[in-house]
Amino acid sequence: MRPVRLARPVSLAALFERLMMTDSAVIQLPGALSALQMLAYNLRWSWHSPTRNLFQRIDADLWRSTRHNPVRLLGEVGSDRLDALARDEAFVAAVRAAEADLRTYLEGEETWYRHRHGPSDGRLVAYFSAEFGITECLRIFSGGLGVLSGDHLKSASDLGVPLVAVGLFYSEGYFLQHIDGQGNQRDSYASLDPRLLPIRPEPGQDGAPLLVSFPFGDHEAHARIWRVDVGRVPLYLLDTNVPENQPEDRRITDRLYGGDNEHRLQQEIVLGIGGVRALRAVGREPDVIHLNEGHAAFAACERAGGMIRDGEAFRDAAARVADGVVFTTHTPVAAGHDYFPLDLLEKYLGGYMWEMREPWERFITLGRTTHDPRFCMTALAIRLSSIRNGVSRLHGAVSRTMWQQIWPELQEQDVPIRHITNGVHLPTWVGDDIARLYEDRIGSHWQDDCDELHWHRAAHIPLNELARARTVQRTRMVERVRQYLAAEAQRRGEDTSWTAEALDPEALTIVFARRFATYKRATLLFHQTERLEKLLRDERRPVQFIFAGKAHPKDVPGQALIKEIAQFARRPEFRDRFIFLEGYDVELARHLVQGADVWLNVPLRPYEASGTSGMKAAANGALNLSIPDGWWAEAWEEHNRLPEPIGWSIEAGAQADSLDLDGPEAGRLERDRADAAALYELLENEVVPLFHRGTDGVGREWAKRMRAAIRQLGGYFNTHRMVRDYVEIAYLPAAARNATAPSNQVASQA
Numbered sequence: 001m002r003p004v005r006l007a008r009p010v011s012l013a014a015l016f017e018r019l020m021m022t023d024s025a026v027i028q029l030p031g032a033l034s035a036l037q038m039l040a041y042n043l044r045w046s047w048h049s050p051t052r053n054l055f056q057r058i059d060a061d062l063w064r065s066t067r068h069n070p071v072r073l074l075g076e077v078g079s080d081r082l083d084a085l086a087r088d089e090a091f092v093a094a095v096r097a098a099e100a101d102l103r104t105y106l107e108g109e110e111t112w113y114r115h116r117h118g119p120s121d122g123r124l125v126a127y128f129s130a131e132f133g134i135t136e137c138l139r140i141f142s143g144g145l146g147v148l149s150g151d152h153l154k155s156a157s158d159l160g161v162p163l164v165a166v167g168l169f170y171s172e173g174y175f176l177q178h179i180d181g182q183g184n185q186r187d188s189y190a191s192l193d194p195r196l197l198p199i200r201p202e203p204g205q206d207g208a209p210l211l212v213s214f215p216f217g218d219h220e221a222h223a224r225i226w227r228v229d230v231g232r233v234p235l236y237l238l239d240t241n242v243p244e245n246q247p248e249d250r251r252i253t254d255r256l257y258g259g260d261n262e263h264r265l266q267q268e269i270v271l272g273i274g275g276v277r278a279l280r281a282v283g284r285e286p287d288v289i290h291l292n293e294g295h296a297a298f299a300a301c302e303r304a305g306g307m308i309r310d311g312e313a314f315r316d317a318a319a320r321v322a323d324g325v326v327f328t329t330h331t332p333v334a335a336g337h338d339y340f341p342l343d344l345l346e347k348y349l350g351g352y353m354w355e356m357r358e359p360w361e362r363f364i365t366l367g368r369t370t371h372d373p374r375f376c377m378t379a380l381a382i383r384l385s386s387i388r389n390g391v392s393r394l395h396g397a398v399s400r401t402m403w404q405q406i407w408p409e410l411q412e413q414d415v416p417i418r419h420i421t422n423g424v425h426l427p428t429w430v431g432d433d434i435a436r437l438y439e440d441r442i443g444s445h446w447q448d449d450c451d452e453l454h455w456h457r458a459a460h461i462p463l464n465e466l467a468r469a470r471t472v473q474r475t476r477m478v479e480r481v482r483q484y485l486a487a488e489a490q491r492r493g494e495d496t497s498w499t500a501e502a503l504d505p506e507a508l509t510i511v512f513a514r515r516f517a518t519y520k521r522a523t524l525l526f527h528q529t530e531r532l533e534k535l536l537r538d539e540r541r542p543v544q545f546i547f548a549g550k551a552h553p554k555d556v557p558g559q560a561l562i563k564e565i566a567q568f569a570r571r572p573e574f575r576d577r578f579i580f581l582e583g584y585d586v587e588l589a590r591h592l593v594q595g596a597d598v599w600l601n602v603p604l605r606p607y608e609a610s611g612t613s614g615m616k617a618a619a620n621g622a623l624n625l626s627i628p629d630g631w632w633a634e635a636w637e638e639h640n641r642l643p644e645p646i647g648w649s650i651e652a653g654a655q656a657d658s659l660d661l662d663g664p665e666a667g668r669l670e671r672d673r674a675d676a677a678a679l680y681e682l683l684e685n686e687v688v689p690l691f692h693r694g695t696d697g698v699g700r701e702w703a704k705r706m707r708a709a710i711r712q713l714g715g716y717f718n719t720h721r722m723v724r725d726y727v728e729i730a731y732l733p734a735a736a737r738n739a740t741a742p743s744n745q746v747a748s749q750a
């Protein structure tokens, strides 16, 4: 039978109409191309460039305009095009090869986990997170936390770690950012139609979509479950937008960080309690649960509920549950920790705890802190876990200071919170040209295991090849940025002619791209604008800056920083070399980390718990110019005495070392001034002269530092190393404890 396909042009409305009849897109493909369906629905393409290249070959414009969404691409591309491709032998062969590669990947038994720890024997870790940043078309993340979660899943998949993940499907995702002509951030939302995304409904036994129910104040609410395949790792996303819900409950999972405190509490109930029930419903009973940030801490309560046996108190079950719970805290910034007023909490969970026969007064002590009368989710997560960690060495120490209050009897250094330093998933972030050098010099190990042992072979990368790859990647980024600028100018109804000439592919390119939280101090460079202008005016040693980042819609001070930068970027004399790009997301991040020469990071120490964008840039040969905070504090400490420096640490003397937790405003102006001065010294005396020392593009001295940075940092600051650490420091010990808890043995024999 001849398959029915959508003719082009097709309106999205018409496409929706067709799809309304089903729960996921029915992509009709010619037989020779049928494997594209499987390739589209496994997000491994997000880190497998041969598969991405296939999608691009189908229709490069559509691939780009759908934000790299293969389900929409295949639904919207015309049947003529697909028929033509089905007759193109080379293309068909490439599809078959990609399919074979994916099957080998999914079924392969030669994984790090199996090699090191044997068959999983039913052992399973469930990773809970409120956001997952896997690919740009699935906008269910806001920033670093989500990207880290996404990278965690990708590495767990590559390493063969038995892991499943739980999150929320936000029907409108995170906000979209536009900057108006005055530099004001404008936020808007667009709905994400699950049927047009590479996700599928998880079916129940009868084939109908699964629905889980959970307590919600005076009634029950429901969520359906979407399944996302991230390589070998299934990610289950809960979605309350179902007809079985009361109208207001349908909106619980509408937006990420988009509502008030009550809305946040509602989402956390879905994530924690609904999430554990969802796992049960799909037949996955994890030995260990990993709470990535306090948002999911109710998951531990629900597990305790599931373990309560006749007459047992919630408290005793909870103590047992803690054996199998791993908790990662991600920030010292107060706004990053959820606190809920007690009456609000009782409104939603009073009945739930009553059913568990846990006296309310006793339950709320689990979220008690000495500094806030409200219920603290971080405190709950700490108390209901047995292995806890911060995300860099420094952040581990800061976290012990912050949470010593939970163990008043202990010395600070004995507080049981350790650290596992964050990483990035290298195959996702490394650009094609640098990747080719790694393939040649390090071998396929560079992405299979990213192991430090193999990584040291990066010392053999020839400097001239490295310099060339750097220039190619920078040039490609410049071209992309010009397209972004043209699109922005067009949307604002402004002149676009200058954008084709914006940026210089040969200039030293300094990038600052991250969320505009105030502690990240995006405007530190503006402390002495005259020095900034002087750098920008130097025609002999050209320097250019690119800024990007979103401020949360309620973060008024953060938006003021954007405005200051965006207005400077509009000055006619600088607009071609000082740029603010709107809509920072993982796609833009990829372009920027791959093209930057210098990655600038100026947080107020010690508020940057880790930071990961600098690791992505370093793996692409950028040099970090950073305050010694988060990951950089530890990278610098380890490697700053080597003959070839790995970058620069912005140190303004003793002030930079104070672990001041009195709040970000304590002594703020002085510290900003001192750090800004130190930053300018480095830029003027070291960074700019060194870059322009050669005669043609990237000079030899610069390339030596690039190579030193790659060699020293790449093998450690990646998520393969990080996930291996989680397995060995956290998951396996937690699983072992959990298994030896006497009551669990009884439970599993029963």
Ligand SMILES: *Cc1c(COP(=O)(O)O)cnc(C)c1O
Pocket: 142, 143, 144, 145, 147, 513, 514, 515, 584, 585, 586, 589, 590, 610, 611, 612, 613, 614, 616
């Ligand atoms: C990597 C990444 C981040 C995290 O960057 P930080 O260095 O932690 O500030 C945030 N947003 C996006 C889109 C990213 O890719």
